[in-house]
Amino acid sequence: MPIWKFTTKVKRTCNGVFIEKGMTVDVVTPTTSDPLNSPQGRDQIAAAFMSKYGVDMKKAQNLTSGYLDAVMSK
Numbered sequence: 001m002p003i004w005k006f007t008t009k010v011k012r013t014c015n016g017v018f019i020e021k022g023m024t025v026d027v028v029t030p031t032t033s034d035p036l037n038s039p040q041g042r043d044q045i046a047a048a049f050m051s052k053y054g055v056d057m058k059k060a061q062n063l064t065s066g067y068l069d070a071v072m073s074k
Contacts, residue, residue, distance in 0.1 A: 002032050006045055007069045008062065017060035019067075025052050032072065036065055 004027045011021040025048035027035055035041025045068075046057045057063050 001028050001030055002072050003028050004035055005071045005073065006048075007071075009067055009069055012060075012062075012067075014060045014062065017056055017062075019055060019057075019060055019062055023049070023053055023055070025049055034065075034070055034072075036063065036068065036070060 006025050006027065008019050008021055008023045010019075012019050025045065027041075027044050027048050029035050029041065029044070035045055042058075042063045045063060049055050049057045062068065
C-alpha cells in the first residue's frame with residue numbers, strides 16, 4: 001500500500017484556522033492515485049492533520065494541490 005506524504009506549502013490563516021508552512025502528515029491509501037482527487041482521500045488527509053496538529057484543513061479550505069505538496073512512496 002502506498003504511503004503519501006502531504007506538506008503544507010505556505011503559511012496562511014483562513015476562516016480562523018492558522019496553517020504553518022511545512023506541516024506534514026502521512027496517509028496510507030489502497031491505490032496509487034492521488035488522495036487529493038477524491039472526497040474520501042481528502043477526508044483521510046483532513047483527519048490526519050486534525051489528529052496530528054488539531055488543525056481543520058477543510059474549514060481552512062487547504063485541501064488542494066495549490067496548498068499541499070504530495071509525494072508518494074511505496
